[in-house]
Amino acid sequence: MDIREASGKDIPIILGLLYELGRPKPQKDSDIESFRKLIKKYITDSDKKIILAQLDDTEIIAMVSIIFLPRLNQNSLELYIPELIVRDKFQNQGVGKKLINSCISIGKEKKCHRIRLESGNQRKESHKFYKKLGFEQSGLSFTKNLN
Numbered sequence: 001m002d003i004r005e006a007s008g009k010d011i012p013i014i015l016g017l018l019y020e021l022g023r024p025k026p027q028k029d030s031d032i033e034s035f036r037k038l039i040k041k042y043i044t045d046s047d048k049k050i051i052l053a054q055l056d057d058t059e060i061i062a063m064v065s066i067i068f069l070p071r072l073n074q075n076s077l078e079l080y081i082p083e084l085i086v087r088d089k090f091q092n093q094g095v096g097k098k099l100i101n102s103c104i105s106i107g108k109e110k111k112c113h114r115i116r117l118e119s120g121n122q123r124k125e126s127h128k129f130y131k132k133l134g135f136e137q138s139g140l141s142f143t144k145n146l147n
């Protein structure tokens with residue numbers, strides 16, 4: 001299995017993986033175009049990354065997205081993970097752990113002070129996964145919908 005950074009040609013597969021995570025599907029053609037542009041920007045911006053796990057020449061089986069965030073009280077960046085998805089049939093085979101290990105290496109290279117992520121209350125299994133990998137539950141997450 002190859003772990004590599006995403007490029008423009010991976011955009012359709014990244015969109016598919018996001019739907020698997022339950023993210024909203026595009027309602028109209030213009031949505032697809034704007035989602036594509038958002039992913040392209042994500043790939044090209046220097047403060048963001050998308051890392052993919054690829055099984056062979058064609059099959060992408062997992063992805064993790066990363067944002068490097070400055071904090072007001074830290075001289076180093078925080079590595080924030082907005083999305084981590086392993087395709088259903090490849091779960092529980094060590095793929096998620098490989099992607100998190102890749103995040104840890106990237107974070108250390110960038111001299112980040114920590115990794116942070118949020119996981120929905122309903123994702124009980126992923127909470128066990130994060131705890132197994134040494135993450136601590138350090139706070140509650142609050143959201144207010146503005147739509």
Ligand SMILES: CC(C)(COP(=O)(O)OP(=O)(O)OC[C@H]1O[C@@H](n2cnc3c(N)ncnc32)[C@H](O)[C@@H]1OP(=O)(O)O)[C@@H](O)C(=O)NCCC(=O)NCCS
Nearest residue numbers: 084085086091092093094095096097119125126128129132
């Ligand atoms: C959560 C997710 C990313 C985990 O990836 P994965 O490839 O299935 O997990 P891995 O096989 O790499 O597991 C790594 C370790 O965590 C443990 N683990 C994984 N799921 C677990 C669970 N539900 N309970 C206990 N331990 C678990 C594994 O046993 C393994 O332990 P080991 O290192 O001792 O072998 C993946 O299942 C997934 O994409 N789920 C759906 C989307 C999702 O919930 N994403 C997270 C959003 S916050």
